[in-house]
Amino acid sequence: MTEELSDYIAQFLAGLKADGYLSDPLWKKAFGAVPRHVFLPSFFLSLPDGRWQAIDTTHPAYWRMVYSNTTLTTQLDGAVGPDPDDGTLSGTPTSSSTQPGLMALMLDSLRLSGGELVLEIGTGTGYNAALLAHRVGAPNVTSVEVDPGVAKLARQRLSSLGDWPSVVTTDGERGWRDNGPYDRLIATVSVPAVPPAWLAQVRDGGLIVVSLWRDLGGGPLVRLEVNGGSAQGFFLAEAGSFMPVRAANRVPTALSMALKQTGTSRQNRRPSTVLHHPDAGLWLALRVQNVNWLGFTPDGGNEQVWLFAPDGSWAVVDDIAGQVEQFGPPALWNEVETVYDRWREMGAPSRDRLGLTVTSTGEHRIWLDNPDAVVWNDASAPVAGISAP
Numbered sequence: 001m002t003e004e005l006s007d008y009i010a011q012f013l014a015g016l017k018a019d020g021y022l023s024d025p026l027w028k029k030a031f032g033a034v035p036r037h038v039f040l041p042s043f044f045l046s047l048p049d050g051r052w053q054a055i056d057t058t059h060p061a062y063w064r065m066v067y068s069n070t071t072l073t074t075q076l077d078g079a080v081g082p083d084p085d086d087g088t089l090s091g092t093p094t095s096s097s098t099q100p101g102l103m104a105l106m107l108d109s110l111r112l113s114g115g116e117l118v119l120e121i122g123t124g125t126g127y128n129a130a131l132l133a134h135r136v137g138a139p140n141v142t143s144v145e146v147d148p149g150v151a152k153l154a155r156q157r158l159s160s161l162g163d164w165p166s167v168v169t170t171d172g173e174r175g176w177r178d179n180g181p182y183d184r185l186i187a188t189v190s191v192p193a194v195p196p197a198w199l200a201q202v203r204d205g206g207l208i209v210v211s212l213w214r215d216l217g218g219g220p221l222v223r224l225e226v227n228g229g230s231a232q233g234f235f236l237a238e239a240g241s242f243m244p245v246r247a248a249n250r251v252p253t254a255l256s257m258a259l260k261q262t263g264t265s266r267q268n269r270r271p272s273t274v275l276h277h278p279d280a281g282l283w284l285a286l287r288v289q290n291v292n293w294l295g296f297t298p299d300g301g302n303e304q305v306w307l308f309a310p311d312g313s314w315a316v317v318d319d320i321a322g323q324v325e326q327f328g329p330p331a332l333w334n335e336v337e338t339v340y341d342r343w344r345e346m347g348a349p350s351r352d353r354l355g356l357t358v359t360s361t362g363e364h365r366i367w368l369d370n371p372d373a374v375v376w377n378d379a380s381a382p383v384a385g386i387s388a389p
């Protein structure tokens with residue numbers, strides 16, 4: 001290792017420590033030993049206008065960026081890899097190397113002691129799989145990736161480091177039974193609902209760490225313990241967002257259509273910032289489903305926050321004017337305010353007091369403090385059970 005590279009890595013570790021990560025010396029050792037740059041010979045830099053510019057090792061910012069606490073995008077629109085000769089591009093990220101602080105948080109929450117069998121969903125660059133392999137041994141790690149091209153590159157990069165975990169090309173929502181049952185399952189891609197297949201592939205007492213995909217965001221990271229075919233556990237105190245599995249339907253943000261319609265206006269009872277509240281934001285994202293949002297500032301106007309539902313209903317909140325305009329039904333901002341009020345009535349609980357039970361039939365129950373105190377049955381789950389309050 002050159003002196004310059006070891007300086008970058010030392011600063012990287014110090015930065016992660018200063019941000020509150022890597023308190024476990026074994027994870028610090030792993031992040032120090034596994035070189036992130038091997039998995040990111042090139043990546044996309046996001047530009048202020050929302051476009052992307054690919055950079056590689058010849059770019060002056062390359063090393064600083066690779067060894068920073070930043071998510072680095074490595075594929076757009078399910079096909080386009082980073083090539084500095086392509087100029088600037090537009091597109092939606094479909095593969096990336098996750099923000100290292102979030103990786104450290106999730107890895108730590110797996111509570112590994114060494115030697116566990118681990119299944120990772122979403123290989124991406126392979127960097128997280130390499131960290132896991134460093135900690136529990138490469139033969140104990142299986143990683144699955146849906147995109148064959150992404151999986152091939154990850155295999156090449158992992159194998160360049162010596163012993164490498166098994167990388168399987170398949171749809172991660174089906175899991176991978178062959179090397180199980182696993183002691184741990186970690187998903188670095190978010191899922192609308194925890195797939196029943198995962199519950200069957202993790203042994204009793206094993207842990208699943210996953211983020212749930214919700215269009216409103218909220219960063220729902222949850223750790224579940226599997227027992228007797230179902231799983232339950234608390235949401236983590238920290239938020240963490242991932243791109244959704246490729247099959248997930250993202251709710252489109254149809255601003256141009258909405259601008260042609262007139263809705264009904266009233267004073268807003270709550271500001272749009274409730275959507276990003278660290279605790280209420282989780283309740284809202286879990287409870288107000290299939291609603292996407294977008295920030296927009298018209299020329300010479302106030303900042304606005306728009307909400308959209310797939311049936312064409314929308315709401316626009318202008319916090320400066322204290323107004324909301326809505327087109328529906330449903331009245332989307334009324335729903336947000338009702339859920340927010342409910343969260344307040346329940347004592348404004350912190351996000352880590354919420355828990356999730358996933359049954360073997362795929363039912364998802366959200367509870368407060370203990371699994372018997374169900375506050376709602378999650379709508380994205382396939383089986384209806386307990387009615388919402």
Ligand SMILES: C[S@@+](CC[C@H](N)C(=O)[O-])C[C@H]1O[C@@H](n2cnc3c(N)ncnc32)[C@H](O)[C@@H]1O
Binds near residue numbers: 125189
């Ligand atoms: C945020 S990246 C994962 C980061 C990765 N763990 C790393 O260390 O670089 C998410 C990955 O999940 C993959 N993915 C999306 N849908 C998937 C699915 N249904 N099954 C498996 N992988 C999927 C994407 O192709 C992408 O490579």
